[in-house]
Amino acid sequence: MPLTRKAYRAAILHSIDDPAIVGIDASYEYFEDGLLVIDNGQISALGHASDLLPTLPADIDITHYQDALITPGLIDTHIHLPQTGMVGAYGEQLLDWLNTYTFPCESQFADKAHADEVADIFIKELLRNGTTTALVFGSVHPQSVNSFFEAAEKLDLRMIAGKVMMDRNAPDYLTDTAESSYQESKALIERWHGKGRLHYAVTPRFAPTSTPEQLTLAGQLLGEYPDLYMQTHISENKQEIEWVNELFPERNGYLDVYDHYKLLGERSVFAHGVHLCNDECARLAETGSAVAFCPTSNLFLGSGLFNLPMAEKHNLNVGLGTDVGGGTSFSLLQTLNEAYKVMQLQGARLSPFKSLYLATLGGARALRLEGKIGTLQPGTDADFLVLDYNATPLLSYRLKQANNIAETLFVLMTLGDDRTVLQTYAAGQLVHQR
Missing domain, CATH: 2.30.40.10 (Urease, subunit C, domain 1)
Known part of the structure; x- marks a missing residue:
């Protein structure tokens, strides 16, 4: 050659x-x-x-x-492939928004032809906006991830994705089981993880939609394949946090649920973290875990303002996420526009060079890819x-x-x-x- x-x-x-x-x-x-x-x-x-x-x-x-x-190239540390078709959906906060818009939209990914079509649109949107690496949620259907990786592989993109694991508190047409999610994830890992520039992420949607059995198996997968990623959501919305406390009364808060099931680690990325406390930031930093800061989505869904200075105090790795479809733009430039305002509302400053860092090298460090991308x-x-x-x-x-x-x-x-x-x-x- x-x-x-x-x-x-x-x-x-x-x-x-x-x-x-x-x-x-x-x-x-x-x-x-x-x-x-x-x-x-x-x-x-x-x-x-x-x-x-x-x-x-x-x-x-x-x-x-x-x-x-x-x-x-810009790095998006939190985005949902199956929500491309409902970006900009009107008028709900997180939990109602999931039930009203997200779950029906994600159900369409049972059809491989639909998954192929959306994967093509999704990757074109990423590249049009200058995003060369993304950490991507699929739907509960393995074909959502197969379609995405097939399209990414053709262009030799460095991408990370995973099939959502979700075995409760969601519509019947959109749930798997603890065992099926483990087996389907394992098959996807064997097919895609480390192929070209592709990586797999174990993806429990968030604590409320996974049983303890499913979270146990998610942790087991991470143990079986040491260089896997893990992605999920944390402390996005106050109602959600109360719900987690009701579902897991034996645990000491939201982060402790994930900690208990061995989901924290150097390639674990937790989206949002709007309402984390100091102790939780310290624990995330101690385990090498990262947070994806999603300002556009946090404003659009009325979730709250991420405390970047607190994360910095703990030397916590932070990347930037568009969180399409809760976020309303694939553009990380526009996401930084919103991040600046989120800091202003808290009496803090976001310098353009910190913004550049968050969208590039900061995202690479959050993903432990700083030797390969981000600079x-x-x-x-x-x-x-x-x-x-x-x-x-x-x-x-x-x-x-x-x-x-x-x-x-x-x-x-x-x-x-x-x-x-x-x-x-x-x-x-x-x-x-x-």
């Missing part, structure tokens, strides 16, 4: 650490006239164009972008985006007033959306062109 070496020239920006730990100035690298060199799907060099150009062969293919910014460091996968400064007339005009990269970045996150993403690359291949 011939070597494929290409270079991309533009302004280039990426996170190299968490601003909350190292300070803003040490948290990123910015090249006003930068060059990114790709060899066989991986980044082989990054730096100033003036330094790197003399080191390259004369006949190398160089794509030069004007008025554009190259960043790492543009040489040796990592060539998952990156080209953001267009002239995507809309307003964005173009506003960015002409920007005085530095911090202001440019903040404007991209406030006014930007899918139109801003000119191109998306995965493993060095162009997978979306606006």
Whole structure:
């Protein structure tokens, strides 16, 4: 196979650490006239164009972008494939919303043709919005995950997904059993986990919809395959927390339910965490677990405001999640727009460089993939985006007033959306062109 070496020239920006730990100035690298060199799907060099150009062969293919910014591909640490068809559903809080909209929509995934169609739409939406890696909930049906992975594999995407495990407190047409969920999950793991750039996540929907028997078997799966992921929901809504306390009176709160069933660990990601307390944040951090911050969804469903400064105090890994369909946009740029407001409402600030970190390297760390994605460091996968400064007339005009990269970045996150993403690359291949 011939070597494929290409270079991309533009302004280039990426996170190299968490601003909350190292300070803003040490948290990123910015090249006003930068060059990114790709060899066989991986980044082989990054730096100033003036330094790197003399080191390259004369006949190398160089794509030069004007008025554009190259960043790492965005990472969505919480999203639901089967809810694509009910995004933007009106007027309920979490538990009523599940019963009114979500469960009927998810029931359609018993049909493989439907699952195939939605997987195609879903992946195109991710890539159109610059998301190159996502941690994805399927439905209770194994075919939802097969359809998703089949579509992701064709494009060599780094994706993580799992079949929902749900054996109670849901409609009969949408429940499995403890044993069937274990066997179906195991078959999916054997087929997909570690294939190409795909990974499997054990996926109990949330504590109220799983019996103790099912949660026990979820923990057993994690023990049988040590590098699996685990994803579920926690402390999203106050009614939900009360319900968990009623269903598991013997446990010391919501997190303790998952802890008891051995579901905490370095590849465990808990969505929302809006109402976590200090002790729960400390326990999540101690076990290496992560939280997916889903501001758009938390505002849309009236769930509450995630306390990012508390998570930072405990050095808890936090990624960003769109949570489509509770969230109303596939765009992580728009999700960061909402995250900024969530912090403002709590008297806290979210700097543009912390935002960049959450959407890229922070998500990679939450998923334990920081050596592969989330930055543009040489040796990592060539998952990156080209953001267009002239995507809309307003964005173009506003960015002409920007005085530095911090202001440019903040404007991209406030006014930007899918139109801003000119191109998306995965493993060095162009997978979306606006």
